[in-house]
Amino acid sequence: MQRVICCHILISDRECCFVVVMSTEVSFTKRAAAELNRCFNGLSVRGKANNGRGGVPTASNTAGQTSISRYGDKKTSRVDKLSEIKEYLAAIKKPRTLSDLWQDSGFLGMFFWYFVAYDRNTLAQVCQVWRDILYQPKYWRRVLPILRCRELRSSSGDLAATSELRKRVYLSLERRGFDSACLFGANDEDVYDFVSNCPASHVRHLRHVALRCCNVTDKGLEALLETLQAVTQLELFGCNEITDAGLWASFSPRIVSLTLADCINIADESVAAVTQLLPSLYELNIQAYHVTDAALAFFGPRQSATVIILRLRSCWEITNQGLLNLVHALPNLSVLSLSGCSKITDDGVELVAENLRQLRSLDLSWCPRITDAALEYIACDLTQLEEMTLDRCMHVSDIGLGYLSTMANLCALYLRWCSQIRDFGIQHLCSMRHLQILSLAGCPLITSVGLSSVVQLRHLQELELTNCPGTSAELFDYLRENLPNCMIIE
Known part of the structure; x- marks a missing residue:
């Protein structure tokens, strides 16, 4: 059974009647098909009526009043309405076969969420439809793309082909909306090529840049950071050609997160450059074998209000004296890692527990001198601690x-x-x-x-x-x- 409901709506001092057919048995698609069939029949009847025999027009002026069609639009023709219905039916068309399903954007848009970023990178190579869907930026948020620069270099001597390949890679990064990039195994020429050929819109959106296992020199680092003006997170891992002078020349006040790991030339002067040139720094990660207690003395009032995350990993020369300087200079730390700082003892942990009451995460892994006494200090004073790491603490x-x-x-x-x-x-x-x-x-x-x-x-x-x-x-x-x-x- 069908129910017909007439709704009267006042539009510009005129009453317009909408006829709504309600049915619990007929689906929405069938109702649309019925409407399409009715429009075809109506169009045919009107065509015959207007064929020289004075048929009734669809819209007329009577007593100076402009009539309104049953669809609520002034002088809406049947042909226009038919075209709209056809477009609507085409828009709601659902896949009917398995082949159609694998080409349906609605299904694929949900299906691809079940894969990690690495798998999506492979799936994007299946066909153009999959690539177009997977290249949407929403699938690549918080993903760090790694450009293996050695593989992008010319091995056959065809410089033009190599240049074209790199440009395609850069365009791919831009299209997927990455806000980060990692250059792996790069040298200065790779850096110059990246800053020269990377699309300007992508350069403006880069926030995080990493150089890993690179032979980039001080000049290359300076050119990179001078071009990438929006970078706020910088990571240098295994870059043995970069010196303290390069850091002094390259650092920008906009950097708020810095990682210096396994760089052979990083020492106390590097920490001095960090404290002097990065006033807004909130996260500092250092893995260096030549950093001593003198480096921690560079921290002062400027960093006390900003630095909340500090990781000192494998800093073998740091002692309890260095921790004494640290806890007084950075009282607002919420994350502290002393992993691999082998000279730290229970007394140093007591300094940390008494002065850094806001700590949420503490890492004392690979500290062989830590005993149960240090854990007693922690349990008594660090009541807000949420994460604790004690890997390889042999005396616990x-x-x-x-x-x-x-x-x-x-x-x-x-x-x-x-x-x-x-x-x-x-x-x-x-x-x-x-x-x-x-x-x-x-x-x-x-x-x-x-x-x-x-x-x-x-x-x-x-x-x-x-x-x-x-x-x-x-x-x-x-x-x-x-x-x-x-x-x-x-």
Whole structure:
């Protein structure tokens, strides 16, 4: 059954009648097809009526009034309305075969979300339709594209072909809307080619630039940062040709995040350049073997209000004295990593715990002098700590885990290769009801009994048990059965 509803609407002091056909049995597509058929019939009838026999016109002026058609448009012709309906039906056309489905943009737009960025890069090579859909910027947000410059260089001597290949790569980056780029294995010529041929619109949108394992010199770095005026994040990894002089000449005040890792010439003067030239810096990551306590003395009041993330990795020469300068200069740190700072002792950790009360993440991995006493300082003073890393801390035992178990806000705890931890320590951890991530990889003294007690951590989302001799297939089955929402890494 169909119900006919007449709606009267007042438009410019005139009443217009819309006839709406409501049906619970006829689908929207069928109603559109019926409307199309009715329009065809109406067009045919009107054509015959107007064929020299004085048919009624579709719109007329009566007593000075302009009539309004049943569609609400003045003098809307049947042909125009028919064209609109045809376009509408074409727009809602759905795929009917499997081949049509793999070409349907609506289906593919959802289907591609199930793949990671690496797989999408491969899928974009299937056909032009897939490429056009996958080249939308929404699929590439927070992705760092890596340009392997050695592969982009000419090996056959055909410079024109090589130049054309690079331009296509740069256009591809622009089309996908990347706001970051990584040059891997680049030299100065690669940098000059990038800044010269990269589309200007892409250059203006670049915020993050990384140079990894490059032979770029100070001049190349200066040319790169002089052209990329919008860059706020800079990463230099394995760039052994860059010196302190290059950093002094290249750094711009707009940089807020800086990473200097495995660069052989990075030393105390590099940190001096950072503190003097980057007033807005909030994140600093340094992995350098020649940075000493003198470098940490360069931090002052200018950085105290801005720097909140500091990672000092494998800085072997830093001692407790350097930490004393650090904690007074940067009291607002929320993330601190001292991974591989092998000269740091419990006294240095006590300085950190007493002065950096806003810490949310602390990394003391590969610090062989850290003992349970340091964990007691942490548990007493760093009550806001959410993440703790103690990988390869050989002197941490069950007693230290007992201290950590009192920390109500701790959500992530990494204890990889802590050789003194036993089942009793795991029992302490089971009282931490808010723990979400736990790593016990490589802990040799933990048995299956201790590991099975982890099921008490009902909020656990990730559990790493690689290289644990106490694991077995039965244990993993038991853990998966009792922790269905937890990802267990074997």
